[in-house]
Amino acid sequence: MALSHLSSTRSNRLLRPLAAAASSLCRPISTSTEPLVIETSIPFTPHKCEPPSRSVETNPQELLTFFRDMATMRRMEIAADSLYKAKLIRGFCHLYDGQEAVCVGMEASINKKDCIITAYRDHCTFLGRGGTLLEIFSELMGRQGGCSKGKGGSMHFYKKESGFYGGHGIVGAQVPLGCGLAFAQKYNKDENVTFALYGDGAANQGQLFEALNISALWDLPIILVCENNHCKDVNLFLLLDFLRLFFTLLLLWNRVLNGWLFGRWHGHC
Amino acid sequence: MWGIVGQRVFRHGSSAMSLQGTRPAILASRSFSSAAKEMTVRDALNSAIDEEMSADPKVFLMGEEVGEYQGAYKITKGLLEKYGPDRVLDTPITEAGFTGIGVGAAYHGLKPIIEFMTFNFSMQAIDHIINSAAKSNYMSAGQISVPIVFRGPNGAAAGVGAQHSQCYASWFASCPGLKVLAPYSSEDARGLMKAAIRDPDPVVFLENELLYGESFPVSAEVLDSSFSLPIGKAKIEREGKDVTITAFSKMVGYALKAAEILSKEGISAEVINLRSIRPLDRATINNSVRKTNRLVTVEEGFPQHGIGAEICASVVEDSFEYLDAAIERIAGADVPMPYAANLERLAVPQVEDIVRAAKRTCYRSSSLAATA
Numbered sequence: 001m002a003l004s005h006l007s008s009t010r011s012n013r014l015l016r017p018l019a020a021a022a023s024s025l026c027r028p029i030s031t032s033t034e035p036l037v038i039e040t041s042i043p044f045t046p047h048k049c050e051p052p053s054r055s056v057e058t059n060p061q062e063l064l065t066f067f068r069d070m071a072t073m074r075r076m077e078i079a080a081d082s083l084y085k086a087k088l089i090r091g092f093c094h095l096y097d098g099q100e101a102v103c104v105g106m107e108a109s110i111n112k113k114d115c116i117i118t119a120y121r122d123h124c125t126f127l128g129r130g131g132t133l134l135e136i137f138s139e140l141m142g143r144q145g146g147c148s149k150g151k152g153g154s155m156h157f158y159k160k161e162s163g164f165y166g167g168h169g170i171v172g173a174q175v176p177l178g179c180g181l182a183f184a185q186k187y188n189k190d191e192n193v194t195f196a197l198y199g200d201g202a203a204n205q206g207q208l209f210e211a212l213n214i215s216a217l218w219d220l221p222i223i224l225v226c227e228n229n230h231c232k233d234v235n236l237f238l239l240l241d242f243l244r245l246f247f248t249l250l251l252l253w254n255r256v257l258n259g260w261l262f263g264r265w266h267g268h269c
Numbered sequence: 270m271w272g273i274v275g276q277r278v279f280r281h282g283s284s285a286m287s288l289q290g291t292r293p294a295i296l297a298s299r300s301f302s303s304a305a306k307e308m309t310v311r312d313a314l315n316s317a318i319d320e321e322m323s324a325d326p327k328v329f330l331m332g333e334e335v336g337e338y339q340g341a342y343k344i345t346k347g348l349l350e351k352y353g354p355d356r357v358l359d360t361p362i363t364e365a366g367f368t369g370i371g372v373g374a375a376y377h378g379l380k381p382i383i384e385f386m387t388f389n390f391s392m393q394a395i396d397h398i399i400n401s402a403a404k405s406n407y408m409s410a411g412q413i414s415v416p417i418v419f420r421g422p423n424g425a426a427a428g429v430g431a432q433h434s435q436c437y438a439s440w441f442a443s444c445p446g447l448k449v450l451a452p453y454s455s456e457d458a459r460g461l462m463k464a465a466i467r468d469p470d471p472v473v474f475l476e477n478e479l480l481y482g483e484s485f486p487v488s489a490e491v492l493d494s495s496f497s498l499p500i501g502k503a504k505i506e507r508e509g510k511d512v513t514i515t516a517f518s519k520m521v522g523y524a525l526k527a528a529e530i531l532s533k534e535g536i537s538a539e540v541i542n543l544r545s546i547r548p549l550d551r552a553t554i555n556n557s558v559r560k561t562n563r564l565v566t567v568e569e570g571f572p573q574h575g576i577g578a579e580i581c582a583s584v585v586e587d588s589f590e591y592l593d594a595a596i597e598r599i600a601g602a603d604v605p606m607p608y609a610a611n612l613e614r615l616a617v618p619q620v621e622d623i624v625r626a627a628k629r630t631c632y633r634s635s636s637l638a639a640t641a
Binding site: 158 | 329355360366368369370372376378379396401409412413
């Protein structure tokens with residue numbers, strides 16, 4: 001865009017051949033629907049089941065929609081971060097940037113009658129299920145135009161008609177709820193499944209194992225997706241605090257050592 | 270044993286009616302049916318659940334021992350045989366897990382009836398009752414409705430000790446988004462259970478183990494499959510003019526006995542069966558207090574922050590000028606329930622406690638700081 005602006009000004013005749021050369025270096029983006037087979041990079045580790053095939057059939061146009069969706073999600077989360085720091089979003093704001101591929105990939109292979117339920121990191125999942133940016137930002141800022149009319153907040157986005165059941169604040173609670181959704185699908189004899197997303201923190205919750213046990217006993221159509229973003233582990237801020245503490249202690253010890261070595265304290269005895 | 274005592278009270282009540290002669294017509298038509306068909310609370314609950322499951326295929330039952338064992342207290346007897354294992358599900362001992370699954374099924378549009386073997390075990394699942402069920406309608410601005418019923422015995426049984434005897438009425442009744450019902454008679458059990466199953470919101474249905482075997486007369490209207498009682502309306506079990514006694518569940522029986530004893534001493538007590546703890550029928554309670562000017566609240570649970578406390582606050586806020594005496598609260602003792610029979614008897618309200626409290630409000634005896 002900047003290049004085309006430069007080439008339009010009369011005084012920049014010198015830059016015109018440069019602009020032309022630059023535009024020929026821009027890669028054209030294909031929107032063809034020719035099938036393309038991609039092999040995923042990391043092999044699956046199966047446990048008591050057959051691993052799915054690593055070859056995925058797609059096409060450039062579809063890949064472009066994936067990119068567009070993920071890029072929108074990324075920009076949306078970064079904008080939400082800025083709004084949160086500006087105190088226009090209150091309370092909690094859990095961001096999904098870095099995890100966009102999970103929900104975009106899931107959406108590509110399911111339909112709106114399949115159900116998704118997740119925890120509180122739900123902005124992008126909601127967008128993937130058909131929510132709009134306006135609904136998301138309105139809800140985050142507590143406005144009536146929000147998807148929950150401003151009454152839910154960041155952690156409570158729902159879109160029942162698209163099979164999105166929230167948006168839950170209690171770590172791990174969404175897993176038994178998701179198994180319940182799968183139970184209802186089986187009860188109604190729907191040919192659909194439920195995806196219950198959870199994280200490395202919720203993996204410790206007892207209710208997860210209780211729900212898994214019942215799901216195995218009753219053969220429920222539930223797929224549990226663990227998104228390990230290492231949030232529950234030591235994070236950067238904690239590390240920085242430790243480093244700060246370490247260097248403070250080092251400085252203190254240095255002073256004590258100096259005092260003793262150079263006898264500054266002997267005079268006080 | 271309780272059934273026999275109950276029958277004796279009712280027979281005595283009906284003979285008292287004929288002696289007095291001038292009774293309001295509404296009481297005569299509402300109290301006892303001339304057909305005098307009797308039904309236990311257990312059968313009332315069983316028939317209500319059976320009829321609702323038959324009428325709506327979305328209703329299903331889930332809990333420990335509800336199926337093959339016919340129900341821990343035989344409330345769900347015969348239902349597995351009738352509706353099959355797809356609709357009557359035995360769960361492992363995992364309250365948090367199966368309650369969450371029930372709430373998730375309700376999100377999707379089914380109508381689960383979740384049984385807790387006693388409400389003491391509901392504490393294991395209380396996060397799902399409160400955070401996943403009660404609050405979802407509000408948090409989703411009406412998108413998600415949760416038509417679920419949580420039922421089971423509540424309160425003290427006999428000799429089961431501290432961990433199995435607590436009353437959870439005030440815990441659940443304080444939460445917006447829940448409806449809390451507490452039936453007393455078979456008519457209450459049938460009508461309120463049907464209303465609870467048909468309700469689109471989460472309902473906590475507090476039964477009482479000691480009432481299951483008690484028989485009550487039921488009219489033909491009650492036995493009809495379309496019968497239901499409105500949620501949020503209390504019932505005046507016995508009209509009176511000197512003191513109002515509010516109670517729910519088993520304590521209604523005690524309050525009625527106390528009213529009998531008081532009537533012999535010239536005090537006419539009005540007994541209100543709350544039926545609905547949330548929403549509380551403040552209108553009926555206040556109208557009654559405005560008539561009698563005295564109030565005694567009775568409950569089995571712990572006294573602090575209990576149902577009686579809420580009723581006191583409501584009456585003081587709405588009908589303060591009508592009160593002629595301080596409100597008396599009768600509740601369980603402020604201790605974990607003891608095991609020894611004599612201590613257990615001291616830890617729950619008895620009929621004499623209600624009688625003494627009513628007399629205190631009528632200034633018939635000196636006010637003692639006696640608790641239940």
